[in-house]
Amino acid sequence: MTDSPNPAVPAGRTSVRAIVGFLVFCELASGFVQGYYAPLLAAIADHLSVTDADITWFLTVQTLAAAVFVPLLSKLGDIFGHRRMLRIAVVAVLIGTLVTALVPNFTVVLIARVLIGPLAVWLPLEIALVHNRISGDSARKAIGMLVSFLTVGAILGTVASGVVSSVSPSLTVTLLVPCAFVLVSVYAVFFKVPESTTRANPHIDVLGFVGLAVAMVALLGGLRLASTEGFASPVTIGALGLAFAVFVAWVIWERRTPAPAVDVRLVASRALGPIYLTAFLFGMVMFGMQAPMTTFLAADPAVTGYGFAATPGLISAVIAVITLLATVGAATFAYLAKRIGIRAVLLIGAVLAGAGNFILAAFHSTLTEVWIASAVMGIGLGLLLGALPALLAELAPSDQTGIAAGVYNSLRTLGGAAAGAVFGLVLALWVAPGGEFAEIGGYVTVWVLCGLAFVGALVALAFLRVPDGRGTPAHAPAADEPAAEASAAV
Structure with missing residues (x-):
């Protein structure tokens, strides 16, 4: 590993504010793009003259592309510079969003979705950029802000797609809206964000x-x-x-x-292994539970004996409670960690997230019970959402921060995919012969499994080694930043 400060990088306060301010906007744009397309899938299928089954590849192709690009670009960022790889990623996403909007051909659009795959590597590269310039409590606050604005952006994108589509003269115009956010991100990354200075072994x-x-x-x-x-x-x-x-x-x-490409010994080590295991279990619940929760709320109790015959608006409100409280938890975990230690924050997050699922398994006959369980779960998820990548960046070697964060993101995605398949199988097993709907026992089983996932995370985190209980990271940033200026910028 070599540290070679880049003379073109602005020093001091400019670097801190560029890292925190412009990268926060990039994550807002990333979340916006991720949340924007899903509500438009039916309209996009009609626009491209494809079936509902075909249009599922619109999202699947991007997920598969992300599985390839995240570890690759993360590692190349450690070798050649995280800003350089982030520039490649934002340009690819810009081209992908433009082609998606302007070329009404399904095959070409799927290729464009491959280009949008690097969107998932923005956050790992940004975390590496933050930890190269900022350390300690300020870095934790900055990473918490990045994660929070990613979630806020996803909410904003979901809402905006419905509003814009209702007033837009054409779907092409509607699909051009994300391009504006990505274009500003391109400007920020090319002209306002400083390059990292730490480099890994150049062997690929x-x-x-x-x-x-x-x-x-x-x-x-x-x-x-x-x-x-x-x-x-x-x-x-x-x-x-x-x-x-x-x-x-x-x-x-x-x-x-x-x-x-990936140091598997480090991934499986006692230092980082518990974080990666928790990331997988966290992804199982965060991404895998959305579909069962939606179908449970939408079920007609007169037909199935459970559910609330919820409208899309009510379903969105319940999920919004989880998402908004998760955003708050991610944004505030650093303040709590400063007082009780980051490992305690992680343990509290796992306890609350697990408790929310167990509450839902035991009490789900009224909307009030669902709201309470969702609120408890949301806070716990938020604490984990912010604290896990922040601690990972502190514990990872300084020349492997990018790939460490990239593996974290990939494991969350794998957890969500695994849970989607397993939960679907569980619900199918609870469908009575000749029946059409899963019995309530299927949903209870899913919630118990989610709760047990966080019990597993709690056990893993209990064995996690943190250098000290509260503040200092495992490695210092590559360039010194005054702590007071960093805190002020955050």
Whole structure:
């Protein structure tokens, strides 16, 4: 590892404010793009003259592309500079959003969605940029802000897509709106964000990246097939078997190569392993529970014996409670960590998130009970959402911050995909013979599984080694920043 300060990088207060201010806007734009398209899927399918089954690939292709781009660009950021890779990522997303809006051809649009895949690597690269310039409590606050504005952006994008589509003269105009946010991000990253100064070993493990990409795509594809075709389907078994075989071979290779794409020993270490395990379990609940919660609320109690026959507005309100409180938790975790320690914050977050699911499993007959459980869960999720990547960035070696954050993001995505398939299977097992709807026991089982996931996270975090209880990170930033200026900028 070498530290070579870039003379073109502005020093002092300018660097701090650029890191915190402009990167926060980039995450707002990232969330906006991620939340904008889902409500428009039916209109996009009609616009492109494809079926509802075909349009599911609109989102799936981006997820598969992200599985490839996140570890690759994160590692290249450690080697060649995180801002340089972030520039490539924002330009790719800009091109992807423009083509999606302007070219009404399904095949071309799917290619454009591949270009939007690097959107998922924005946050890992930004976390690395923050920790290269800012340390301690100020870095935690900055990362909390990044995560919070990502969530705020997703809410804003979801709401904006409905509002804009209702007044827009055409879908093309509607689809151009995200381009404006990404364009401002391009300006920020090219002209206002300083480059990181720490560099990793310049060797690129090409075979390692190829193996990881094949394993990730096969695994995500297999989990998607499991949710539609079932785990017993030959094509599902084949995809998951391929993913397992490639992953085993990849681990063997990574352990033997001197400069691996991903340091698997570090990922499985006692220092970072509990964080990565918690990230996977967290992703299972955060992303996998949304569909069961939606179908439960929408169920007609006169037909199924449970549910509230909820309108889309009521469903959105319940999910908004979880999301908004998660945003608050992510934004404020650093203030709490300063007083009680970041490990205590993580443990409290796991307890609250698990308790919210157990409350929902036991009490779900009234909307008041659902609101209370959602509120408890949302706060817990928010504390984990902010504290996990912040502590990970502190504990990871300074020349591996990008790839460490990239693996964290990938594991959350895998957790959500695995939970989607497993929860779908659980609900299917609770459908009575000849019936159409899952019995309430299926939903209770899902909520218990979510609660147990956080029990597992609690056990993992209990063994987590933190250098000291409260403030100092495991490694210092590559360039000194006055603490008072950093705090003021945050």
